[in-house]
Amino acid sequence: MHDTDLAHVGGLSYLNPSAPEPYASFIEQIERVRPYLGELERWIETLKHPKRTLIVDVPIVRDDGTIAHYEGYRVQHNLSRGPGKGGIRFHPAVTLNEVMALAGWMTVKNAAVGLPFGGAKGGIRVDPRAVTKDELHRITRRFTSEIGLIIGPDRDIPAPDVGTNAVTMAVMMDTFSMNRGGTATGVVTGKPVALGGSLGRHEATGRGVFITAREAARHQHIEVEGARVVVQGFGNVGGIAARLFHEAGARVIAAADHGATLHNEAGIDVPAALAHVAENGSLAGFPGATPIDIEDFWQLPCEFLVPAALEGQITEVRAPRVQTKIVVEGANGPTTPAADDILKDRGILVVPDVLANAGGVTVSYFEWVQDFSSFFWTEDEINDRLERIMVNAFGAIWRVSEEKQVSLRTAAFIIACHRVLEARAERGLYP
Numbered sequence: 128m129h130d131t132d133l134a135h136v137g138g139l140s141y142l143n144p145s146a147p148e149p150y151a152s153f154i155e156q157i158e159r160v161r162p163y164l165g166e167l168e169r170w171i172e173t174l175k176h177p178k179r180t181l182i183v184d185v186p187i188v189r190d191d192g193t194i195a196h197y198e199g200y201r202v203q204h205n206l207s208r209g210p211g212k213g214g215i216r217f218h219p220a221v222t223l224n225e226v227m228a229l230a231g232w233m234t235v236k237n238a239a240v241g242l243p244f245g246g247a248k249g250g251i252r253v254d255p256r257a258v259t260k261d262e263l264h265r266i267t268r269r270f271t272s273e274i275g276l277i278i279g280p281d282r283d284i285p286a287p288d289v290g291t292n293a294v295t296m297a298v299m300m301d302t303f304s305m306n307r308g309g310t311a312t313g314v315v316t317g318k319p320v321a322l323g324g325s326l327g328r329h330e331a332t333g334r335g336v337f338i339t340a341r342e343a344a345r346h347q348h349i350e351v352e353g354a355r356v357v358v359q360g361f362g363n364v365g366g367i368a369a370r371l372f373h374e375a376g377a378r379v380i381a382a383a384d385h386g387a388t389l390h391n392e393a394g395i396d397v398p399a400a401l402a403h404v405a406e407n408g409s410l411a412g413f414p415g416a417t418p419i420d421i422e423d424f425w426q427l428p429c430e431f432l433v434p435a436a437l438e439g440q441i442t443e444v445r446a447p448r449v450q451t452k453i454v455v456e457g458a459n460g461p462t463t464p465a466a467d468d469i470l471k472d473r474g475i476l477v478v479p480d481v482l483a484n485a486g487g488v489t490v491s492y493f494e495w496v497q498d499f500s501s502f503f504w505t506e507d508e509i510n511d512r513l514e515r516i517m518v519n520a521f522g523a524i525w526r527v528s529e530e531k532q533v534s535l536r537t538a539a540f541i542i543a544c545h546r547v548l549e550a551r552a553e554r555g556l557y558p
Contacts, residue, residue, distance in 0.1 A: 149228030149438050155464045157231075160540045163531065167548040174234070174544060177227055178245075179203040183273035185251060187265040189258075197266060201249040201274040203283055204230035207550040210281055211247030212237055212488060214288025214317075215295065217266075218437075219257075221250035225438070229288075232459050233488070236481040238543035240520040242492050247283050249274065255290045267295055271302040278303065280313035280499070286491050287317040287363075289437065293329070297322055313498035316491035325494035327509035328487075332457070333367025333435075334510070335486020335517050339478050340368075340431055340455040341375070342521040347476060349452060352376035354430035357451070359383045361410055364457040364484065365435030366401050372431070373397040381419070381427050384436070386411030390419045390427065426450055434461035435484075441466045449475065456480035471534055479536035481543065482524055489516050 157174050164171060185197040200223055203211040213233035216226070226248050234246025251270055255263055277283055287296055296315040300322060303314045312323035320326060327334075344351050354377045358365045361384040369379045378394035386409025389395065396415050403413045425432075425441070428450040434440045435457025441449065446466035454470065454477045456462060462470070462477060470477055490513055497503045504512075528538035 148224045149460055150224045150231070152438075152460060152464055153228045153231040156536065156540055157544070159464075159537050160544045163533075163537075163541045164544060164548065167545060167552060170548040170551050171544075173207075173548065173551050174205065174231070177202050177204045177230060178206055179277065180223070180227070181274060181277060182223065183270065185266055185270045185273060187262060187269055189262055195262075197251050197253045197270075199249070199251040199270045199273065200226045201277060201283070201285075202226045202230040202247060203277065204246040204248075205234040205547055205551075206245035206283075207547055207554060208238060209243040209245055210279075211283035212242070212244035212286070212491065213246055213248040214286045215270075215291050215299070216248070216250035216288040217253050217255045217263075217290030217295075218250065219252060219254040220437075221252040226250050228438070229459055232481055234547060235540055235543040236485050236488060238546040239481050239524065239539045240485045240489060240516055241546075242488065244284075244488070244492065247285075248288075249285055250288070253290075264298060267298045268302045271299045272306060275303055275306055278314060280311055280495070284313065284491070284495060285315045286488070292363075293317055293319045293324060296324075313495055316494040317487075318494070323494070323498045325490055325497055325509060326504070326506040327513070328490045328494055329363065330367050331490035331509075331513060332364045332484050332487030333369075334371060334513065335489065336364060336368040336433060336435065336455055336457045336483050337371040337375075338486065338514060338517045339483045339521055340372075340433070340453065342518060342525075343453050343455065343476055343478050344430075346525060347453065349430055353378065355380045355428070356431045356433065357381040357424065357427050357429045358433045358435060358457075359424070359440065359461075360434070360436035360457060361400065361404055362435075364487075365433060366404065368433055368435060368455075368457055369395075369397050370401060377431070380429060381424055382410060382416070383421065383424055384410045387413065388419055388421050388424050389413060389416035390424070391416035422448075431455055433457050437461070439463060441470075443469060446470050447473075449473075451475060453478065456483045459484065467534065467536065477534065477536060479534075479539055481539050482520060482535065485520070486513055486517060489513055 229248035237244040296318045318324035381390045432451035438460030441462040443465040446469035
């Protein structure tokens with residue numbers, strides 16, 4: 128299947144012919160930081176070249192006895208500040224270019240919020256809904272075995288992403304542990320609590336999206352209570368963010384996922400919608416809102432627009448039509464650089480992915496620390512620590528944005544690139 132054949136996988140317009148490839152977007156974002164690096168500019172090429180790229184064949188015996196092959200990837204973008212950290216994505220549109228970009232964004236994200244990790248990412252080009260539970264189990268085990276030579280608690284720590292979950296991480300941890308000959312809970316994060324997972328991890332990314340949205344609103348003198356919210360993606364990120372907005376008194380007027388795009392100006396009953404998704408697998412058939420066209424979705428007037436699905440969603444074609452005050456990027460790379468410029472010129476504030484969705488990796492860091500110490504914190508402690516890190520990171524990025532008169536994205540990249548390249552310069556080159 129060609130990339131263009133996958134343009135509407137899951138009904139999310141995942142790929143757009145007018146959008147640059149993800150890694151091209153990442154490189155352009157890096158280039159925008161060059162004028163602010165000072166003496167560290169000599170190291171900038173470090174950020175354009177992933178440290179390690181692994182492409183693996185993932186063969187399995189299917190339930191009918193036939194042999195199927197899937198292509199998998201693990202990319203370690205930069206390890207200057209610590210072991211690699213980044214999710215594993217199971218999706219039919221996964222490409223090496225995408226995984227490289229996601230790994231690069233993880234490098235920036237971890238550095239922007241001050242976590243002692245480098246950036247990594249992985250994925251398999253597979254539709255998890257098109258294989259059986261047992262087949263998916265075998266795919267996960269074989270993939271883990273294939274990338275096992277470069278992952279580990281002090282080398283590279285995967286986590287859930289699109290199409291994967293706590294069960295996936297449990298299988299990965301077990302496979303790695305069996306191959307190693309001893310239980311290694313810290314090899315992945317986002318695990319079930321019974322296997323060393325952290326309380327609060329499931330909600331962490333969506334909670335971080337809400338925290339940064341609230342902070343952005345405070346700086347923009349916008350009240351969250353009564354605000355209109357539009358959310359693309361209604362799963363682990365968008366759904367939880369929508370629930371927290373709802374609990375804060377905001378009105379979620381539209382939601383979209385792979386099954387449906389829905390609108391209700393009076394406000395969607397978010398708990399009911401989440402219950403519907405849990406029972407039916409998508410928003411399709413939810414009676415509390417009216418189906419609308421995906422392009423109309425992007426043009427709804429609102430205070431908060433939360434793209435929390437996949438990358439390349441807000442393009443230079445859609446950006447002029449967006450009618451929001453604040454974009455909060457729950458997904459990785461949902462806004463192209465050209466669209467970024469259009470939104471900035473129109474006075475629309477963008478809270479970038481490398482800050483907005485960093486809640487997940489932050490609590491993954493907590494989980495990793497707890498696994499090493501075998502001492503676990505309460506959910507309230509987790510949420511308090513997450514709140515403190517996210518608020519402090521937002522404040523630091525906002526101050527750089529104001530000082531240098533740049534977007535929040537460029538400000539986040541300035542902070543992150545300084546931290547990564549300073550570590551690279553201090554370590555030197557070997558040999």
